[in-house]
Amino acid sequence: DQQVKQNSPSLSVQEGRISILNCDYTNSMFDYFLWYKKYPAEGPTFLISISSIKDKNEDGRFTVFLNKSAKHLSLHIVPSQPGDSAVYFCAAPIDTGGFKTIFGAGTRLFVKA
């Protein structure tokens, strides 16, 4: 049972346009969400996070939106750049201690120049 789902394995976007990566979750107890970015042959790196008390968090070109009633979050990248081409993972800590984090399967973003 995947508690964090990224249903789009890949996404292709033109440089300068908006990239929207989606993530759905099933566990209403999740109260914090993170996005990680991963380049080939490297480990994931933290990108942006959001607490369940907020519905939006912005950091430069990256904005994460949270819709708790729909159990859905999305990562917007505006404008998209070729260097944004990577795999993006949505993640949520599963316990109050935060030691167990559930990751989605990832979405591979291609930004075309």
Added chain:
Amino acid sequence: NAGVTQTPKFQVLKTGQSMTLQCAQDMNHNSMYWYRQDPGMGLRLIYYSASEGTTDKGEVPNGYNVSRLNKREFSLRLESAAPSQTSVYFCASSDYSVVGETQYFGPGTRLLVL
């Protein structure tokens, strides 16, 4: 400051062989983790160590053992490798002072079991 380092980068094993994946972090983090990444599955937690001297099972612990050697080092051992353990293994660390503290990942170890 190297962050999280992993050795080896790549390994080929025959079924039944054993090996230990090494991980070290220089950020003075309390918590360390081992994940495996498989196509279409995301990252799955194998074992974690909340602090020096403790280890706990994650989602997929079967076939693995771990040792938290000291605060810096956390090793993952495959006693008898199986083809199903072919994967990319990532070590991570964090300092869980607050919920949602981000994890810092190593570059990964690509393991092929024949």
